[in-house]
Amino acid sequence: MWVKIKFDAEETGNEVMTRWADMVGQSGGDSPEKAVEVILDLLIPESNEINGKFLWIKDGIKKPMPSWD
Numbered sequence: 001m002w003v004k005i006k007f008d009a010e011e012t013g014n015e016v017m018t019r020w021a022d023m024v025g026q027s028g029g030d031s032p033e034k035a036v037e038v039i040l041d042l043l044i045p046e047s048n049e050i051n052g053k054f055l056w057i058k059d060g061i062k063k064p065m066p067s068w069d
Helices: 002-012 015-027 032-042
Strands: none
Touching: 002 015
């Protein structure tokens, strides 16, 4: 999905999406554990009314930070 978004952003000249795609590429994106968390949240009865909404992963992608090895 990320590759498609990056390609489309570059093709259309969408600078905001291109910067986002670059940040995802540099950071590695969200961890699989965060995706599992969203899925588990959707399985609880309180989430029964959620339908057709875009859901954000909690504590989403952070800008890459330099590491000091």
